[in-house]
Amino acid sequence: MGKNQMSGKYRKVLLSEKERIEHERRSILGQHSEMAEEIADNHPGDAGSETFERTKELAIDAHMREVLDHIDEALRKIDEGTFGKCESCGEQISSYRLKEIPYASLCIECQERIDGS
Numbered sequence: 001m002g003k004n005q006m007s008g009k010y011r012k013v014l015l016s017e018k019e020r021i022e023h024e025r026r027s028i029l030g031q032h033s034e035m036a037e038e039i040a041d042n043h044p045g046d047a048g049s050e051t052f053e054r055t056k057e058l059a060i061d062a063h064m065r066e067v068l069d070h071i072d073e074a075l076r077k078i079d080e081g082t083f084g085k086c087e088s089c090g091e092q093i094s095s096y097r098l099k100e101i102p103y104a105s106l107c108i109e110c111q112e113r114i115d116g117s
Contacts, residue, residue: 007078013102014078018071025064028057070103086110 077083084093088110097104106114 007081007083010083010098010102011075011078014071014074017102018068021064021068021071025061028060067103070105073105074103088114 086107087105
């Protein structure tokens with residue numbers, strides 16, 4: 001597969017993943033709004049549950065925003081022609097790794113070194 005074909009393939013994968021995550025974020029945020037209205041009408045003891053759920057949702061949302069940032073960065077790299085190169089060592093990131101994590105910016109070896117594995 002040529003470099004342009006590979007870039008086109010990953011662009012489609014990244015855009016699809018971005019759309020999926022954005023849809024999921026909207027769904028979670030919509031559910032929170034509905035739940036907050038219900039709890040406001042219920043017993044005061046439910047506020048603790050609401051706080052826990054809201055904290056969990058905020059953590060999930062922060063993670064989703066981080067992944068979306070990585071996806072946007074990968075799309076930028078496709079446009080620049082630098083997609084698939086490790087930001088640490090400059091080597092090509094394996095197609096296996098990109099298949100699993102299409103927005104990966106580090107090869108497995110550099111990621112493991114950073115993670116301390």
